[in-house]
Structures are given as structure tokens and as C-alpha cells.
Amino acid sequence: MADAYAAGLAMLARRELSTAQVRQRLARKGFGPDQVDGAVERLQRAGALDDERTARLLARRSAQIRMHGRLRAIRELQGRGIGPDLARRAVDAVYDELDEQALLEQVLVRRLDGPLDNRGALRRMYQQLVRQGFDSAAVLAALRRHGAPGAADGAE
Numbered sequence: 001m002a003d004a005y006a007a008g009l010a011m012l013a014r015r016e017l018s019t020a021q022v023r024q025r026l027a028r029k030g031f032g033p034d035q036v037d038g039a040v041e042r043l044q045r046a047g048a049l050d051d052e053r054t055a056r057l058l059a060r061r062s063a064q065i066r067m068h069g070r071l072r073a074i075r076e077l078q079g080r081g082i083g084p085d086l087a088r089r090a091v092d093a094v095y096d097e098l099d100e101q102a103l104l105e106q107v108l109v110r111r112l113d114g115p116l117d118n119r120g121a122l123r124r125m126y127q128q129l130v131r132q133g134f135d136s137a138a139v140l141a142a143l144r145r146h147g148a149p150g151a152a153d154g155a156e
Helices: 004-014 019-028 033-046 051-064 070-079 084-095 100-111 119-131 136-145
Strands: none
Touching (some): 004 033, 019 033, 070 084
């Protein structure tokens, strides 16, 4: 059987992974708990495995490439095995450097495929943007700025 450390390095050479993801993948490859623990420790000491770096990278990708809001970015990081505190710190660090309002506007303009001239269209757009991780109050304000009727009443 191959060395767990070498298998972990190979995984990390392809993409940035969290400690939880590396543990899970090594276990799936048939390595025992002691081998997995040893490999993870060694990878961390070598600097190849760093959850803080991974969290910042994933948060940046979520904001700049996927154009997600803060809340969805946090959920995605946690889904990849990043702890809640670290996920929030990484997302806060990345999103504090961004103009979140401009990001929301950019996503809204991209998603608009016609006028928001009825409650159904308004509700759908509101739900899409909230699912995208944007704050509901910010979404309503953006919809109001785009002249959506009924946005003043709330889209919920």
C-alpha cells in the first residue's frame, strides 16, 4: 500500500483541501486512522496543509469568481470541513476588502432577465439573491433601487 503522506501530497498538488477533506479522502483510500493522523500531522508541519490558507482561498473564490454573498461563503467553507469560527474569520477578512453592495448589484444586474413588474418576479429574484448568500435587507434595498414594485413591502 502507498504511503499516506505521499497520497496526501498528491491530493494537495491537485487542489487546496481542508484537513477534514484530506482525512476523509485518505480514509476512503483505505488508510487506517493512525496512518491518516500521521500523514495529516506531517502535511501540516510541512506547510502543505493549512486550513487558514484554504479558508481564505475558498472565501476569495466564493466572492470573486462565484459571486456569492457572505452567508453562502460561510456555509460553503463549513461544508468543506472548515470550522465555523475559522470560516467566519476568513470570510470576514475577504469580504471586508470588497464592496459587498457593488457585488450584490453586479449579481442582481446579471440575473435580471426582464423587468420586476409583478410580485412573482420580485419574489423569485429576492429568493435567488438570498440563496446566493446576500443579506435580506440589502437585497430588498437593491431591489428598491432597481424600481421593483412592492420591494418596499418586502418580498418574503
